[in-house]
Amino acid sequence: MSRAFNFSSGPGAIPEPVLTQARDEMLEWSSARASVMEISHRGKHFIALAEQAEADLRALMAIPSNYKVLFLQGGATQHFAQIPMNLAAGASADYIVTGQWGQKAAKEAKPYTSVRVAASSEADNFFKLPARTAWQLDANAAYVHYTPNETIQGVEFHDIPDVGAVPLVADMSSNILSKPVDVSRFGLIYAGAQKNIGASGLVVLIVREDLLARCPASIAGIFNYAAHAKEGSMLNTPNTFGWYLAGLTFQWLQREGGLAEMGRRNADKARKLYDYIDASGFYSNPIDPAARSRMNIPFRLADEALDDAFLKQSEAAGLMALKGHRSVGGMRASIYNAMPMAGVDALIAFMRDFAQRHG
Numbered sequence: 001m002s003r004a005f006n007f008s009s010g011p012g013a014i015p016e017p018v019l020t021q022a023r024d025e026m027l028e029w030s031s032a033r034a035s036v037m038e039i040s041h042r043g044k045h046f047i048a049l050a051e052q053a054e055a056d057l058r059a060l061m062a063i064p065s066n067y068k069v070l071f072l073q074g075g076a077t078q079h080f081a082q083i084p085m086n087l088a089a090g091a092s093a094d095y096i097v098t099g100q101w102g103q104k105a106a107k108e109a110k111p112y113t114s115v116r117v118a119a120s121s122e123a124d125n126f127f128k129l130p131a132r133t134a135w136q137l138d139a140n141a142a143y144v145h146y147t148p149n150e151t152i153q154g155v156e157f158h159d160i161p162d163v164g165a166v167p168l169v170a171d172m173s174s175n176i177l178s179k180p181v182d183v184s185r186f187g188l189i190y191a192g193a194q195k196n197i198g199a200s201g202l203v204v205l206i207v208r209e210d211l212l213a214r215c216p217a218s219i220a221g222i223f224n225y226a227a228h229a230k231e232g233s234m235l236n237t238p239n240t241f242g243w244y245l246a247g248l249t250f251q252w253l254q255r256e257g258g259l260a261e262m263g264r265r266n267a268d269k270a271r272k273l274y275d276y277i278d279a280s281g282f283y284s285n286p287i288d289p290a291a292r293s294r295m296n297i298p299f300r301l302a303d304e305a306l307d308d309a310f311l312k313q314s315e316a317a318g319l320m321a322l323k324g325h326r327s328v329g330g331m332r333a334s335i336y337n338a339m340p341m342a343g344v345d346a347l348i349a350f351m352r353d354f355a356q357r358h359g
Helices: 016-024 044-061 075-087 100-109 209-214 225-230 240-255 258-280 304-316 341-358
Strands: 067-072 093-097 115-120 144-146 168-171 188-192 203-208 296-301 331-334
Touching: 016 240, 044 067, 044 240, 044 258, 067 209, 067 225, 067 240, 075 100, 075 168, 075 188, 075 203, 075 209, 075 225, 093 100, 100 115, 100 144, 100 168, 203 209, 203 225, 209 225, 240 258, 258 296, 258 341, 296 304, 304 331, 304 341
Parallel strands: 093 115, 093 144, 144 168, 168 188
Antiparallel strands: 067 203, 188 203, 296 331
16 A cells, blocks of 8 residues: 545644654654653653744744743644633633634634624625725724634635734634744644644643733632643643644654745645646635635535545545535645645646636
8 A cells, every 4th residue: 555645634644754753753762761652751751852842833833931831732622612711701702713723713612701792794605805994903902812714714824914903713624734833923822733843742832921821720720720830831741642743744844944944835835736726627616716725625526426436536546635625515725734746736636627628
């Protein structure tokens, strides 16, 4: 068997050099004489790993010194609830809803704060972003939450919205590390690891230090971001393998040229695939071109009766996980950092051949 090009939306592709190194170090990591999964998270070996991973992430993202970097658990979904628990402090919170993950974040926050949907593109089937002139932001909100990239709908913000003095909170699960970003524009950034960082089960959270003062002592310590920050993300046993794999990914990104280079590659990959879809006459993408995602590209065939044949034949051709989300149907190609241009080229070649045979 040979590895396929993995277009899964998540868990997504991991860079092959990262997987190769993890394989080679599985039984004996560094000088620990054991697997990284077998050693104490409080021992000197793992502490050094953790510190290096944080330093590498800080360098990659140019994270200012007044931000804490946490390596947590629970997946981004847990933090849909945990963020208002920590930051709302009795105030309402504004949510910008541009797809199903934004909807879910707002829903999960409701038990812990008064949620205001300050803008939504649901009426447009989430095919575009809500016009900024229509956003109804509350200057007294605890924070403004948005999803820079919607994995299901394939919609992405290509700039950072200006929300004034209110802290901006971003679920960057599906586009973190895909290009440079000005961290200082945010109050809090969080991301599940399973798309551009590594293995599922790890969440990276970057939070401005002053916001940690909002974390109420009344909530259990395990949910309290300030408590996790105080203990260096080791309040409880962390996801040691996920942390290790994230560190390898950060090093791979550095070797590949950093986030500026990732941004260039990702723009080139997305442009090539969108250009083919738009010109094909057989495939289509419904998203407003100004809001198209670079990470997740949904597309439909001219005849949906061909969907099953497309999926079976693409799988046989070594192109896996192209089925669209069950709620929207069609196809979806997720082209995260680990997807090489060769994978996009192989997909386009297959799509062209399939269209010629079935058009």
